[in-house]
Amino acid sequence: MTHAVDPGFAALPLHDLADAALAEARAAGAGHADFRVARTRGQRLRLSDARLQSFSDTDDAGLAVRVVVDGTWGFAGTVDLTPAAARETARKAVELARVAAAMNTERIELAPEPAHGDVTWVSAYDVDPFTVPAKDKIDLLAQWSAGLLGRSVVSHVNAGLHQVKECTFYSDGATSATQQRVRLFPQLTAVAVTAAGFDDLSTLAPPAGRGWEYLTGTGWDFPGELAELPDLLAERVHAPSVTAGDYDLVIDATNLWLTIHESVGHATELDRALGYEAAYAGTSFATPDKLGSLRYGSELMQVTADRTVAHGLATVGWDDEGVAAQSWDLIVDGVFTGYQLDRRTARLGGFGRSTGCAFACSPGHMPLARMPNVSLRPAPDGPDVAGLIAGVEDGIYVVGDRSWSIDMQRYNFQFTGQRFHRIRHGRLAGQLKDVAYQATTTDFWNSLAALGGPRTHVLAGEFNCGKGQPGQLAPVSHGTPAACFAGVRVLNTAREGQD
Structure with missing residues (x-):
């Protein structure tokens, strides 16, 4: 309507x-x-x-x-x-x-x-x-x-x-x-x-x-x-506590969106990569010298930035600098290929035009380069969640987001979730507790072994992504399918610091 x-x-x-x-x-x-x-x-x-x-x-x-x-x-x-x-x-x-x-x-x-x-x-x-x-x-x-x-x-x-x-x-x-x-x-x-x-x-x-x-x-x-x-x-x-170790993970879209937000979305903001957010929001390991060459993830990884997708929280017609909304690639076949730009960082980085990422949360704030809807594309003929689980011999199915931690360069991270289901021989075998998965950004995305199809895709996101000094909040969505990652380190959060 x-x-x-x-x-x-x-x-x-x-x-x-x-x-x-x-x-x-x-x-x-x-x-x-x-x-x-x-x-x-x-x-x-x-x-x-x-x-x-x-x-x-x-x-x-x-x-x-x-x-x-x-x-x-x-x-x-x-x-x-x-x-x-x-x-x-x-x-x-x-x-x-x-x-x-x-x-x-x-x-x-x-x-x-x-x-x-x-x-x-x-x-x-x-x-x-x-x-x-x-x-x-x-x-x-x-x-x-x-x-x-x-x-x-x-x-x-x-x-x-x-x-x-x-x-x-x-x-x-x-x-x-x-x-x-x-x-x-x-x-x-x-x-x-x-x-x-x-x-x-x-x-x-x-x-x-x-x-x-x-x-x-x-x-x-x-x-x-x-x-x-x-x-x-x-x-x-009544779920038992997880045994720490390396597991294959099937990560539901309701959890994976946050990993995309923190390890891809923020890392591909050019103002961070150039050091302009270092005093507060941090920098990025994805520096300009890596553009076009960094193996960010496996060849299955296709990530798009988009300010035009229907129902996206960061979707607009024009940004707060009068730049028309666009869609562009950040990662193609696993290789880092693009940044998020406003008009100033576009000029600083030698790009011809802004990608339309300027946003101010109120009239009392200057526009900043803020994240568009950053999304991992599903495999066109990929399986449903049950199909991803069927391909795992020994693993964990992760559902829903909860707490997270990532360093200032968006490189070392740890994520938990709401629910964790044990996978044995391609079938769910009851819930687990106290699960967190840990990796570096590039190790994690290079372990991407399978992508779900369009039926597993969810456009998730958050209302209040923080950045800048004075601080500003911005809404942003992240579309993602469910996906399978091989050999990811899993911690027992109840035992961390006790051993």
Whole structure:
């Protein structure tokens, strides 16, 4: 279903504000100026044991002006959405650039981008979740919670829903882009309290760039997942602890997305690789001298960066620098071939054009190069999960994400999960506990032995990927099939540090 931009946002004098700010910035001496308005609505619901515990609505709006004056950045923002405030904000941005020039050691230059004119883009969804009464949302979560509480193994249930509507306007004089994105994340966690302690399992449904229909039948089978959850939790309560060693792993898409995010997504951000995030978010082992030659993974590995995929959390029409959304390769046949770029890093790296990765989480923040939807492609004729498991003699099937750890270069890592099923002779043989898999990025991806087919593919991801100083959060999706990895080191997390 095609939607229009929220009437309240569309009614703002967006072009008048932009004209006022850009004219003032240029008159004050800016060689480059761009202008943004953003309004972000958020809503969070939390239930405990089918009873509402918290409910919050947020609505933030403001404008921002970014300039380059004699090779130095300047930036300012305000919550006052008037032409006078836009002009004053532009003057402040130019003044700040002149002050900062005394400390600037590197001239700011931006890669060119074609003019796109006056354009509009709205994300793909059916029902705007902000049009659904809060009571309907609470009632649905309470109904699902009550169903779980009706099972003897479930002692408590936590339920939540986070939803966001983000409306933005960008203008640099050549491109004026009005956009709207809707996303939401529902999750339920069933808790079992026993004499030995407690165990818990959560729904695997990922956050999605969808509307209310996501909870009522389109995109995920919530009733089916909730029906299975208590039995899986009961089995987990009595599961034995894993024996550490090397195992073949079949990793479900609901777990592998996070490994992609940390070991591929962040590692292929060019600003990291060039050292511009070293003080906080880290660097990358995937440095420019390795581009086109590094054997990142096995020949089965095909990784694409994409800001256009339907329902992706990082999907847009144009980024926060007016660059059109694109899809491009990061890894081809296991070889590292591409980076994520904004206009500044594209120029620094000698690339002809940005890949459209600029994003600012609010009008109070400068755009950064942020991760697009980074996805591992399935094998077109690959097996289903059962087929992957059937090919494993001695291994573990890993489902769902949980904790993780990775070094500042995105090279040495450790991941856990929600569920771990022993594989013996091609069949599942009960759950295990206390499992973490450990590897270096290149060793892990070079151990990729088999990819699942399109039926195993899931577009997962997260709402809040952190980066930058001051810190910013960005939503991002990762599509991946299930996959099999040979001979991966598995640790027993209950025994780590005790031996």
